[in-house]
Amino acid sequence: MPKLCEGRVAIVTGAGRGIGREHALLLAAHGARVVVNDLGAGVDGTGRDDSFAAKTVADIRAAGGEAIVNGDDVSSWSGAKHMIDAALATWGKLDVLINNAGILRDRMLVNMTEEEWDSVIQVHLKGTFAPSRHAAAHWREVHKVTGAPTKGRIINTTSTSGIYGNVGQSNYGAAKAGIAAFSIIIARELKKFGVTVNVISPSAVTRMTEGLRVLTEEQKATRDPKWVSPTVVYLASEAAQDITGRVIQAGIGRIAICEGWRRGAEEAQVDDPEEAGRLIRRMLPKVRRNAGMDGMELD
Numbered sequence: 001m002p003k004l005c006e007g008r009v010a011i012v013t014g015a016g017r018g019i020g021r022e023h024a025l026l027l028a029a030h031g032a033r034v035v036v037n038d039l040g041a042g043v044d045g046t047g048r049d050d051s052f053a054a055k056t057v058a059d060i061r062a063a064g065g066e067a068i069v070n071g072d073d074v075s076s077w078s079g080a081k082h083m084i085d086a087a088l089a090t091w092g093k094l095d096v097l098i099n100n101a102g103i104l105r106d107r108m109l110v111n112m113t114e115e116e117w118d119s120v121i122q123v124h125l126k127g128t129f130a131p132s133r134h135a136a137a138h139w140r141e142v143h144k145v146t147g148a149p150t151k152g153r154i155i156n157t158t159s160t161s162g163i164y165g166n167v168g169q170s171n172y173g174a175a176k177a178g179i180a181a182f183s184i185i186i187a188r189e190l191k192k193f194g195v196t197v198n199v200i201s202p203s204a205v206t207r208m209t210e211g212l213r214v215l216t217e218e219q220k221a222t223r224d225p226k227w228v229s230p231t232v233v234y235l236a237s238e239a240a241q242d243i244t245g246r247v248i249q250a251g252i253g254r255i256a257i258c259e260g261w262r263r264g265a266e267e268a269q270v271d272d273p274e275e276a277g278r279l280i281r282r283m284l285p286k287v288r289r290n291a292g293m294d295g296m297e298l299d
């Protein structure tokens with residue numbers, strides 16, 4: 001097997017369990033040295049337990065790879081900086097940042113508390129922004145000194161909930177849609193430093209999703225988190241320098257490119273509100289299908 005990330009230094013957030021753990025293991029198998037970040041929180045973000053990150057690190061080392069534990073909270077400005085500094089202090093460089101950590105606080109809007117909203121936005125959206133911001137500042141400095149493309153990589157994590165919508169997840173979906181928009185914008189900003197930014201929308205059975213629906217053994221096998229990581233490892237490699245600002249679904253037996261918010265039908269503007277209503281009705285598509293892996297209908 002050719003090693004795609006030989007010598008590269010990667011950070012994977014939320015790598016103590018689930019999808020992040022698989023990213024870390026596959027990156028290490030492809031020669032990357034990995035900062036395994038995980039707070040060890042419950043699905044709702046409460047509590048902490050360093051043993052999950054430690055287990056991922058132990059498994060990487062047992063397979064002959066290099067990894068260190070990092071227990072910082074991704075949504076903390078100083079914690080995120082500390083995480084980037086840990087890679088630099090240990091291996092003298094940073095090539096890849098995979099923002100994967102996440103939590104859930106599902107609730108219908110009418111019952112959602114301020115705390116449920118704030119905590120999900122905090123972990124997902126700020127927890128993607130803060131590490132990205134510190135990594136970007138580092139790559140800008142490297143670019144200033146060398147004048148060469150840094151080949152830095154940011155891979156963020158969205159969800160079908162953010163790109164197609166899911167009832168009961170207005171906090172989570174808003175954060176995940178925000179992550180996709182954030183990534184497309186910073187891909188443009190960081191291009192001049194030779195940094196690419198892409199987004200993965202995974203589908204996998206983890207503790208976060210295992211209770212959502214009853215699955216056959218065959219369905220579970222196609223939803224193993226290990227199916228998401230090959231796409232991420234390729235995007236993390238130097239070979240993927242030409243792919244940036246993309247949202248890619250991975251899991252359930254498919255890799256798919258997602259393209260959102262494309263301009264649809266249009267008409268010349270009018271000054272009569274009733275005429276505007278008639279035009280809008282005429283232009284609305286008759287069927288709006290979710291392009292999700294499961295082919296679910298939205299409405």
Ligand SMILES: NC(=O)c1ccc[n+]([C@@H]2O[C@H](COP(=O)([O-])OP(=O)(O)OC[C@H]3O[C@@H](n4cnc5c(N)ncnc54)[C@H](O)[C@@H]3O)[C@@H](O)[C@H]2O)c1
Binds near residue numbers: 014103
């Ligand atoms: N499983 C799926 O099908 C699916 C679908 C769409 C999106 N996602 C996204 O993929 C990512 C991984 O999800 P998963 O299913 O592996 O979940 P998971 O619960 O198995 O793993 C998430 C990890 O993140 C860690 N974490 C939580 N808050 C943290 C914080 N503040 N700082 C550091 N670490 C923290 C947790 O301790 C946990 O180990 C999440 O962003 C999730 O929203 C998952």
